Amino acid sequence: MSGPLEGVRIIELAGLGPAPFAGMMLSDAGADIIRIDRSNRATYPPHQDPHVDLMNRGRRSVAVDLKHPDGVALVLQLVEAADGLMEGFRPGVAERLGLGPEECLARNRKLVYGRMTGYGQDGPMAMAAGHDIDYIALSGALDAIGRAGDRPVPPLNLVGDFGGGGMLLAYGMVAAILSARTTGKGQVVDAAMVDGAASLMTMTYTLRSAGIWEDARGTNLLDTGAHFYEVYETSDGGYMGVGAIEPQFYAELMRLLGLGDEDLSTQNDRTMWPAMKERFVAIFATRTRAEWEAVFAGSDACVAPVLSAGEAPEHPHNKARGTFTEVAGVVQPAPSPRFLSTPGAIRRPPPNPGQYGDEAMVDWGLSTDQVLALRDAGAIT
Numbered sequence: 001m002s003g004p005l006e007g008v009r010i011i012e013l014a015g016l017g018p019a020p021f022a023g024m025m026l027s028d029a030g031a032d033i034i035r036i037d038r039s040n041r042a043t044y045p046p047h048q049d050p051h052v053d054l055m056n057r058g059r060r061s062v063a064v065d066l067k068h069p070d071g072v073a074l075v076l077q078l079v080e081a082a083d084g085l086m087e088g089f090r091p092g093v094a095e096r097l098g099l100g101p102e103e104c105l106a107r108n109r110k111l112v113y114g115r116m117t118g119y120g121q122d123g124p125m126a127m128a129a130g131h132d133i134d135y136i137a138l139s140g141a142l143d144a145i146g147r148a149g150d151r152p153v154p155p156l157n158l159v160g161d162f163g164g165g166g167m168l169l170a171y172g173m174v175a176a177i178l179s180a181r182t183t184g185k186g187q188v189v190d191a192a193m194v195d196g197a198a199s200l201m202t203m204t205y206t207l208r209s210a211g212i213w214e215d216a217r218g219t220n221l222l223d224t225g226a227h228f229y230e231v232y233e234t235s236d237g238g239y240m241g242v243g244a245i246e247p248q249f250y251a252e253l254m255r256l257l258g259l260g261d262e263d264l265s266t267q268n269d270r271t272m273w274p275a276m277k278e279r280f281v282a283i284f285a286t287r288t289r290a291e292w293e294a295v296f297a298g299s300d301a302c303v304a305p306v307l308s309a310g311e312a313p314e315h316p317h318n319k320a321r322g323t324f325t326e327v328a329g330v331v332q333p334a335p336s337p338r339f340l341s342t343p344g345a346i347r348r349p350p351p352n353p354g355q356y357g358d359e360a361m362v363d364w365g366l367s368t369d370q371v372l373a374l375r376d377a378g379a380i381t
Contacts, residue, residue: 003030003344008177009364010084011036011075012059013099014353017132017157018165018193019088019116020055025170027058028335029344034360036075037353039063039381050328050349057327058347062361063354063381070379072098074361079107081364083177086114086169090129091121101188111186112176116169118160120192132160132193139164139197144204148218148225164196219270221245227276228253228267231306238289239306240296242280253301257283354381 008031012023027033035056064071076099079085085104087094094100094115101113118135119125125138136142136159137152146153172189180186207213212221219225228244244253250267254260257280266272284292289305296303307315313324313331325334328349335344348356357380358371374380 002342003028004339004342005030005174005344006342008032008084009082010034010086010173011078011082013075013085013087013089013094014038014061015088015116017055017088018161018169019086019114020053021162021166022086022114022116022169022173023059024055024057025167026173028346029339030342032363033059034078034357034364035059035061035351036066037061037063039065039071039353049352050330051352051355053350054330054332056350057332059351060348060356060360061351061353062357065379065381066097066099068377068379070374070377074374074379075099076103076107077366078361078364079104079111082108082111083180084112084114084173086116086173088116091115091117091126105186109186110180110184112173112180112189113186114169114173114176114189114191116165116191116193118193120195121188121190132157132165135160135164135193136197139194139201141197141201143215144201144217144223146217146223148216150218152217159200160193160197164198164200165191165193168196168199225270225273227273227280230277230280232280232284234287234289234292235285236288236290240284240289240292241304241306242302244302249300249302252299253303256295256299256301256303259283 005026008026010023010026010031010033012019012033012035014020014035014037023033023035062074064074066072066075085099087099095102101115104113105111115121117126118130119128119138133142133154136154139160141159141164142152142154144152145155169189169191172191176187176189204213207220208215214220217223222229224230228242228250231239231241233239242253244250247264247267251260251264254262254264259279287295292303293305312318318324322334323336324331325346326332327346330349335346338344358368361371362368371380
């Protein structure tokens with residue numbers, strides 16, 4: 001297999017959500033990742049092959065009893081051969097297991113130790129429980145998402161868990177591994193979802209500082225305040241997404257809606273947005289989604305059908321691009337981004353705890369006898 005991270009070795013202490021997503025991204029890009037699953041943790045769902053969690057794809061799993069001294073010793077031995085280690089526990093948990101940064105960096109001074117939390121490793125809320133909705137609430141992101149006069153709308157768990165969490169952890173791991181290879185010194189990567197979600201708001205802060213963004217949601221250019229950046233229902237209950245921001249694209253939108261004779265210079269006159277939105281609502285309601293797709297096909301009006309998760313893999317553009325793929329009978333998003341000279345790939349379906357583990361441990365330097373001894377001792381299963 002190839003990929004720009006071919007030859008990079010990372011240990012992933014199994015968790016949920018953003019840290020496994022970071023592992024998926026790194027594995028898709030070619031990194032060799034051993035996932036350390038708890039040996040006493042039941043599989044979910046039991047004994048399904050492949051495992052259902054697509055974010056675990058591409059890895060090999062070793063099921064380790066981290067309360068067994070030989071289990072901890074195994075992970076520390078693997079650390080000696082690793083470029084990085086990632087964990088998604090609350091602050092202090094890895095230390096209590098004997099696998100904190102101090103112990104790991106003592107075994108491998110070039111190790112990059114990635115930590116994924118909601119609130120970060122320090123601060124008054126560092127030990128508080130939370131989920132995506134809490135982290136994006138604290139970051140300022142959630143308040144900005146929603147329609148005028150209504151409550152904020154959680155954007156699934158995309159902004160905190162995956163955009164501000166997993167993706168930034170993956171970025172941090174790659175950046176720190178590059179640094180370690182240059183300097184010979186590893187470090188800790190403190191990836192907090194609050195920090196990451198705030199970082200994703202940089203453009204909003206840009207617009208706010210320029211005086212063209214109001215804190216009242218649903219009143220701005222990109223939050224459904226404008227009639228030309230909105231979702232409209234079609235006659236058959238479908239939806240079309242409209243994002244004609246630039247004047248030339250707006251002109252094309254208006255022409256295809258039959259409004260080409262309108263005064264286009266008023267596009268950014270906020271006093272006209274509510275009335276124009278009502279007109280757009282009425283016009284889009286006159287045709288089906290498929291009919292509007294035909295109207296806008298090949299145009300620069302910046303209009304696209306709103307597809308469901310089931311429909312998206314079947315769209316002609318997505319099929320031509322290979323945006324989705326099928327592995328072991330399961331349709332899923334393909335690796336992204338694409339590397340034209342060193343393409344990444346999904347190396348294998350998601351493993352159940354312990355699956356492919358013996359092979360992985362031998363590849364990372366253990367002998368077959370060591371593996372058998374660990375199993376006999378109950379340190380791995």
